[in-house]
Amino acid sequence: xxxxxxxxxxxxxxxxxxxxxxxxxxxxxxxxxxxxxxxxxxxxxxxxxxxxxxxxxxxxxxxxxxxxxxxxxxxxxxxxxxxxxxxxxxxxxxxxxxxxxxxxxxxxxxxxxxxxxxxxxxxxxxxxxxxxxxxxxxxxxxxxxxxxxxxxxxxxxxxxxxxxxxxxxxxxxxxxxxxxxxxxxxxxxxxxxxxxxxxxxxxxxxxxxxxxxxxxxxxxxxxxxxxxxxxxxxxxxxxxxxxxxxxxxxxxxxxxxxxxxxxxxxxxxxxxxxxxxxxxxxxxxxxxxxxxxxxxxxxxxxxxxxxxxxxxxxxxxxxxxxxxxxxxxxxxxxxxxxxxxxxxxxxxxxxxxxxxxxxxxxxxxxxxxxxxxxxxxxxxxxxxxxxxxxxxxxxxxxxxxxxx
Amino acid sequence: xxxxxxxxxxxxxxxxxxxxxxxxxxxxxxxxxxxxxxxxxxxxxxxxxxxxxxxxxxxxxxxxxxxxxxxxxxxxxxxxxxxxxxxxxxxxxxxxxxxxxxxxxxxxxxxxxxxxxxxxxxxxxxxxxxxxxxxxxxxxxxxxxxxxxxxxxxxxxxxxxxxxxxxxxxxxxxxxxxxxxxxxxxxxxxxxxxxxxxxxxxxxxxxxxxxxxxxxxxxxxxxxxxxxxxxxxxxxxxxxxxxxxxxxxxxxxxxxxxxxxxxxxxxxxxxxxxxxxxxxxxxxxxxxxxxxxxxxxxxxxxxxxxxxxxxxxxxxxxxxxxxxxxxxxxxxxxxxxxxxxxxxxxxxxxxxxxxxxxxxxxxxxxxxxxxxxxxxxxxxxxxxxxxxxxxxxxxxxxxxxxxxxxxxxxxxxxxxxxxxxxxxxxxxxxxxxxxxxxxxxxxxxxxxxxxxxxxxxxxxxxxxxxxxxxxxxxxxxxxxxxxxxxxxxxxxxxxxxxxxxxxxxxxxxxxxxxxxxxxxxxxxxxxxxxxxxxxxxxxxxxxxxxxxxxxxxxxxxxxxxxxxxxxxxxxxxxxxxxxxxxxxxxxx
Numbered sequence: 001x002x003x004x005x006x007x008x009x010x011x012x013x014x015x016x017x018x019x020x021x022x023x024x025x026x027x028x029x030x031x032x033x034x035x036x037x038x039x040x041x042x043x044x045x046x047x048x049x050x051x052x053x054x055x056x057x058x059x060x061x062x063x064x065x066x067x068x069x070x071x072x073x074x075x076x077x078x079x080x081x082x083x084x085x086x087x088x089x090x091x092x093x094x095x096x097x098x099x100x101x102x103x104x105x106x107x108x109x110x111x112x113x114x115x116x117x118x119x120x121x122x123x124x125x126x127x128x129x130x131x132x133x134x135x136x137x138x139x140x141x142x143x144x145x146x147x148x149x150x151x152x153x154x155x156x157x158x159x160x161x162x163x164x165x166x167x168x169x170x171x172x173x174x175x176x177x178x179x180x181x182x183x184x185x186x187x188x189x190x191x192x193x194x195x196x197x198x199x200x201x202x203x204x205x206x207x208x209x210x211x212x213x214x215x216x217x218x219x220x221x222x223x224x225x226x227x228x229x230x231x232x233x234x235x236x237x238x239x240x241x242x243x244x245x246x247x248x249x250x251x252x253x254x255x256x257x258x259x260x261x262x263x264x265x266x267x268x269x270x271x272x273x274x275x276x277x278x279x280x281x282x283x284x285x286x287x288x289x290x291x292x293x294x295x296x297x298x299x300x301x302x303x304x305x306x307x308x309x310x311x312x313x314x315x316x317x318x319x320x321x322x323x324x325x326x327x328x329x330x331x332x333x334x335x336x337x338x339x340x341x342x343x344x345x346x347x348x349x350x351x352x353x354x355x356x357x358x359x360x361x362x363x364x365x366x367x368x369x370x371x372x373x374x375x376x377x378x379x380x381x382x383x384x385x386x387x388x389x390x391x392x393x394x395x396x397x398x399x400x401x402x403x404x
Numbered sequence: 405x406x407x408x409x410x411x412x413x414x415x416x417x418x419x420x421x422x423x424x425x426x427x428x429x430x431x432x433x434x435x436x437x438x439x440x441x442x443x444x445x446x447x448x449x450x451x452x453x454x455x456x457x458x459x460x461x462x463x464x465x466x467x468x469x470x471x472x473x474x475x476x477x478x479x480x481x482x483x484x485x486x487x488x489x490x491x492x493x494x495x496x497x498x499x500x501x502x503x504x505x506x507x508x509x510x511x512x513x514x515x516x517x518x519x520x521x522x523x524x525x526x527x528x529x530x531x532x533x534x535x536x537x538x539x540x541x542x543x544x545x546x547x548x549x550x551x552x553x554x555x556x557x558x559x560x561x562x563x564x565x566x567x568x569x570x571x572x573x574x575x576x577x578x579x580x581x582x583x584x585x586x587x588x589x590x591x592x593x594x595x596x597x598x599x600x601x602x603x604x605x606x607x608x609x610x611x612x613x614x615x616x617x618x619x620x621x622x623x624x625x626x627x628x629x630x631x632x633x634x635x636x637x638x639x640x641x642x643x644x645x646x647x648x649x650x651x652x653x654x655x656x657x658x659x660x661x662x663x664x665x666x667x668x669x670x671x672x673x674x675x676x677x678x679x680x681x682x683x684x685x686x687x688x689x690x691x692x693x694x695x696x697x698x699x700x701x702x703x704x705x706x707x708x709x710x711x712x713x714x715x716x717x718x719x720x721x722x723x724x725x726x727x728x729x730x731x732x733x734x735x736x737x738x739x740x741x742x743x744x745x746x747x748x749x750x751x752x753x754x755x756x757x758x759x760x761x762x763x764x765x766x767x768x769x770x771x772x773x774x775x776x777x778x779x780x781x782x783x784x785x786x787x788x789x790x791x792x793x794x795x796x797x798x799x800x801x802x803x804x805x806x807x808x809x810x811x812x813x814x815x816x817x818x819x820x821x822x823x824x825x826x827x828x829x830x831x832x833x834x835x836x837x838x839x840x841x842x843x844x845x846x847x848x849x850x851x852x853x854x855x856x857x858x859x860x861x862x863x864x865x866x867x868x869x870x871x872x873x874x875x876x877x878x879x880x881x882x883x884x885x886x887x888x889x890x891x892x893x894x895x896x897x898x899x900x901x902x903x904x905x906x907x908x909x910x911x912x913x914x915x916x917x918x919x920x921x922x923x924x925x926x927x928x929x930x931x932x933x934x935x936x937x938x939x940x941x942x943x944x945x946x947x948x949x950x951x952x953x954x955x956x957x958x959x960x961x962x963x964x965x966x967x968x969x970x971x972x973x974x975x976x977x978x979x980x981x982x983x984x985x986x987x988x989x990x991x992x
Contacts, residue, residue, distance in 0.1 A: 020715065132795075136890065136891060202892075207787050207894055210894070210895070211898075386793070386796050388796075
């Protein structure tokens with residue numbers, strides 16, 4: 001009797017198989033509800049990845065065109081809800097660039113101090129969340145407690161813990177409180193202690209290192225081609241930091257190092273952020289030493305800055321001035337500008353167009369993590385599902401600014 | 405099989421399963437509490453049972469009342485001559501313990517809630533630490549007094565001591581009941597009720613089955629994952645063998661249950677009568693049964709992954725299957741080196757060996773590490789929680805489960821924590837054995853030099869051994885909760901690499917070396933004698949370590965906690981000035 005399969009071809013005997021399509025996110029614990037990755041899997045290895053953003057799109061740029069320049073500050077807060085103060089400062093600098101004014105020295109120091117505190121916050125959240133998503137919960141809680149120190153300072157300074165809306169065109173909403181320097185001085189050693197504790201828990205841990213080292217590797221050239229900035233770029237070895245390359249505020253008077261990595265993998269990105277925390281602390285210490293204790297914070301220009309409340313209530317000039325700024329907005333001369341600062345994730349740019357009225361004609365943001373997320377696909381293709389987690393975590397994707 | 409054997413077996417099963425389920429609930433609570441404590445908040449403690457104060461008073465009076473009745477009974481009726489010395493010592497020590505412990509609790513309560521009378525004020529003026537130290541001093545005094553007492557006075561002394569104990573229990577019960585406030589009283593039991601509340605909630609939640617999932621397998625999987633971990637404990641000895649006398653020479657029956665042997669024979673065997681091992685089933689395959697049962701645990705996870713009709717759970721099920729199968733190999737082989745030394749696969753003789761020589765961890769530290777790693781992988785907890793890693797594959801194989809089915813997976817996981825601690829304790833930490841505690845009392849000896857002996861009642865030894873076993877298990881479970889909160893998880897391929905290329909060769913090598921050493925040592929009396937002395941030294945080290953740990957624990961509890969809070973923001977300063985942050989109003 002003939003064998004049954006005699007006439008069948010070799011290929012017909014194999015089971016038909018097709019790659020597994022897996023939809024990761026937006027409702028996935030590690031995707032923060034803001035991004036979706038469609039994966040094509042062979043086993044657990046990712047053969048194709050399609051990163052899709054847009055789940056947190058709020059029309060920020062369009063919203064800005066409807067209000068005055070000052071009314072944009074609450075919006076920029078919500079661009080990066082992890083370090084809102086840096087966005088506040090960045091936007092204020094952009095508008096001031098168009099106005100052609102410079103804030104008083106005390107305000108410059110104040111902005112640098114608050115900005116560096118926000119940067120530490122940003123890095124703590126990013127690294128802590130990355131560790132937590134890898135399963136190490138306690139380091140995340142340490143980071144959260146360290147961040148709490150900074151949030152307490154922010155609460156005392158601005159009245160809000162997360163979204164401060166504290167920046168103003170031509171200054172800040174309020175001058176620093178009397179306790180500001182003391183609070184920062186007493187908070188920083190405790191913060192550094194907790195950062196050290198976190199590192200102790202993680203950096204001697206073989207499992208943690210194995211998960212990060214050599215994963216999500218990217219070359220310097222690719223990073224430049226993708227338009228990366230910030231810690232993600234510096235981890236590849238390129239020492240580009242806006243604070244150093246194009247100093248703004250008083251960064252040219254500060255002594256600090258720009259930490260760079262060598263391999264451009266997840267470990268380098270993690271370590272770059274850890275080191276930047278320390279450098280920020282260095283900057284903060286210098287700021288506290290150099291910052292004058294008295295002097296004006298806002299520029300002396302009634303067309304830009306709101307008058308003090310007593311004057312609004314008691315003098316006719318004050319009332320009118322207040323009315324004009326609140327109802328019509330600060331009149332920004334017609335023109336356009338691109339202003340960029342170093343935010344937690346990299347270069348945060350604002351491209352502004354003004355038609356001379358009190359309302360922005362166009363506000364365009366250049367979010368640092370948009371470029372980073374654009375490169376995510378090449379980083380995770382060929383890796384495994386578990387590798388997506390630390391790689392995506394080290395991009396520090398913030399939906400608010402990415403989806404613009 | 406007579407009825408009495410069945411009843412005794414049922415009692416043992418109830419003890420073991422009751423311990424497992426209760427500890428699983430407490431471990432769940434501790435696991436969640438641990439994270440909360442790092443964050444400086446109280447964690448899950450909101451579940452509360454509100455009772456009328458009369459019921460709470462009854463609850464406070466009842467347990468001391470029962471003990472007081474027993475002690476009073478012993479004082480009036482007298483104790484059998486055989487156990488009179490022990491009874492005196494026990495009653496006296498218990499009196500001292502109950503006194504200082506109650507005073508310490510009272511001290512804490514009064515300091516927090518304010519004094520109501522002169523006694524309260526007096527107690528509040530002491531520090532918990534001074535109460536503890538005085539109590540310990542009294543323990544020593546009581547011991548010296550009883551050891552120095554002539555035998556003729558013993559019966560009287562026993563009555564007096566028991567009477568004192570009854571009096572103290574009665575005082576404690578009544579005084580604590582008097583402290584219960586009027587009206588409705590909420591009972592929280594330090595938050596442990598939360599686990600019960602969670603269970604009730606889970607039972608009433610919607611039981612969702614995916615429309616395209618396999619309905620039968622979907623329901624079967626949780627059962628298959630709980631069942632094996634529960635039955636694993638059937639062969640674990642949780643205390644020394646109990647010996648009953650045969651009163652009417654007709655074998656073991658209900659009449660014999662009341663008469664436990666007062667003392668063991670010189671050979672540590674039951675001289676006459678019935679030996680009841682504190683072990684649900686003394687199977688001759690012993691540890692092989694455990695492997696067989698633990699191996700079936702993977703089926704539940706794999707089926708759950710398949711039946712859920714979800715790609716994430718499929719991935720989880722696949723990971724669970726391959727991970728558990730791989731690590732079982734290393735786990736089994738790492739234990740063979742231990743079996744070579746113990747010379748048995750039955751758990752009873754293993755613990756017996758550890759009780760006469762030394763704990764397994766000193767004999768086979770390498771095997772301990774390998775076994776611990778493999779065991780953690782088997783329990784599917786961090787750092788080996790790939791099958792359910794929530795940030796990677798959402799929740800793995802039980803992503804499509806809800807309600808009590810999900811609860812059963814969780815119960816299974818936490819019972820597994822306890823089961824694995826039980827295994828660790830039985831194989832490496834001496835099971836129920838305590839250093840220098842022989843079946844007939846304490847005997848401190850190094851080789852042939854006997855330093856100290858103290859005869860003890862058979863029941864006392866059995867009870868102490870059972871308590872020692874369960875305490876060790878709790879400590880091990882606590883350590884596992886710590887591991888879970890500290891370590892990140894492996895990547896799936898790294899995990900497999902660790903299992904097959906590190907653990908397995910190491911286990912094989914360890915087995916080989918052990919076999920050679922066992923062969924070499926076997927039959928050389930001088931080497932064996934030297935090893936026995938080393939074993940006694942390690943026992944002494946354990947004893948000292950345990951003593952230090954217990955003292956440190958008590959002193960740690962009474963140590964006043966120094967909390968340094970730095971208040972930065974105005975809101976915090978206002979809150980602190982107003983006496984701290986108010987708790988949110990409790991929901992009904």
